[in-house]
Amino acid sequence: MNRTRLLAGTAVAALALGLTACSGDAEGGSGGEDDGDVTLGFYTDKAAWEPSFEAMNEASSADGTTLDFTGYADATAYDSFIKQSFRTRQVPDLFTWHTGAQLGELVEQGLVAETTDLWTQAEADGLVPDGLKDNYTYDGKQYCVPLNVAYWAMYYNKKVFEEHGIEVPETFEDLMAAAEKLKAEGVTPFHQMNIIFEFVWFQALLAGRAPEVYQGLQTGEASYLDPEVVEVMNQWRQMIQDGYFIDPGVSTDPQTLLSTGEVAMAYFGTFFTGQLTDIDAVSGEDYGIFPVPSMDPGAGGQMILETGPLCVGAGAENEERALEYSAWWMTDDAQTAWTAERGDVSFNPDVTVEDPELQKLVDAVSADEFTIQQRYLEANPLPVYTLSTEIFGDFVTNAPEPTEGLERLQAEAETYWSEQG
């Protein structure tokens, strides 16, 4: 008797579990009709941006399209998930990715929808600045649309600057002098990290010292052992040894470190504004932004640009609608809503940013005061970038003699370029 009841109970439980597993998530949108309301399945590794995307839904729902947001907090897990989803029938409608070699990989396999027409229209309507298209062009065709852009600049704590009588540096010499003064008065001048963004000071220094070498590394025409690169590494090493940087073992959030004045300056992309706003730091009062002066003044102003794509999976259930959404994303309406939400700059030249510090930066860029450079991460071959995370991570932590690290990077680059033929 008891055994029968136990078996029956187990069978019912197993059946119930099975049914819940089967029903699962109805991802990939409902309906699929062009006229009705459509929910697009949207995936991203920027899980923290969910509120912004939900706010965008309010703007886009006028057209009847909304996003069903799935955010991953771990970038590696997200990348694997997207790659594996292409081997299933549930190709994502919309997803964020990375420009550069990684987008190239997807394009090569024909996994993302072509957007050449969307770009042509956007350029005709003046929705995108000149040159942005190059980041999305492979073999003369465009794929995906820009989700966002970020410029990399120096954020600084205004109160610390005032207290120690420091003016916003306009030349690299001024910047070093400011660092020296801050150090002498017991304030850590700069922030840097030995993970995720370990390469950013390399990029800032090299682009400012020798932009043609910075670009040459991206195509294999320059070498990591070139004298300019060695000079930059030695300069960086000297700065670390002089104690200009915070100890990379401190894992407190950079926005907290900056707003409390534990570091005076932090080199970040303009997405950092959103992070500062989240902890109630006020732009223009608590912090300001200035472009990093070039290490060699003769090189002219260099502005590092980072852009991330919004992609439509080729063969996705709602591909048509997703492409329409992509086109809408670049319009003035969408981008105005987006900048207001994120507090970051927009690639759309017609959209003004509320934040005065950011707008100042955007105006300077639009006034052609700067040469735009791609961020190191996206611009360089993937195996070289992956090795650089190890080399620069160790460099930020231990400031070793740079030669060995540079030799290893060059060896990796040479292997990569020889395979390209």
Add this chain to the structure above:
Amino acid sequence: MSTLTARRAPVDTTPGARRRPRHTYLWSARGFALPALGVVALLLYLPFVWTGYLSFTEFNGLGDPEWVGLAKYQEMFADAGFLNSLRNTLYWVVGTLVLPVGLGLLIAVLTYGIAGSFWYRLPFLLPYAISGVAVGVIWTFILQTGGALDEALALVGIVDPPRWLLDSPLNTVVMIGAATWQGAGVNALLFTIGLQSIPKEPLEAARLDGASGWTMFRTMTWPMLTPLTTVVVGLSIVGSLKQFDVIWAMTKGGPGVSSETLALTMYKETFVSNDYGLGAAIAIFLTVITVAASVLYLRRQLSGAKEL
């Protein structure tokens, strides 16, 4: 007498009859075991075979794997980073054998037989209930530059402490410490069970002969703990070889690759560098040494037991 025989079930004692029930029993036994076996085969053996196949291919997660034979294994053995990971893994194996096992034994022996021994063991056991990532996060908070430990040291006047998580091999040592904090308790529990199962008579006899303290432990208690020691050491070897959560949560194998172990290299090569072939080769290698270590150790222990 007659009532007893009446209650006994009738048994058919002809030769053929005895074979039939056993035959049916075997088939129904197999039938019951098959679904479970199916699940294990699908979720464990099939992926293992697939990983083995991938270790002979060039694959980046998109498109199809391309057969390259032993190239990935050659690449693995030639890589300096691989030797570094191997060395760190060895530190972990040795460290986990010395610290959590040794500490567990110490706790078990010290708290055995005294009043309230459960309450003495409990604080050591509680960390086992939390996940490896949580352990990593807690200890990062303590060990980061300017973290809880550095602040405590500053209070006693040590203002220039070592960089716990940044300098190698110190970072591996402190992470083994964090893993010890988590693992010592459960080892203590297993050893306590072992101590409880030791028969009292031989110990009494030894005490009458004059043995006590260290001599008692070395000559009587320790040899009789062998069954549990085998379990604890076996589990520690396997656990240390596949340790991932704590290391990933604390340093991600960094800075650079200084604290990377084989498990982390396998993960990084597969999911960060997108070289599934190399990651698979490392996975197969790790499986081989784990199985080899376990088999060698267990065979030695269990054949030794037969001699007793």
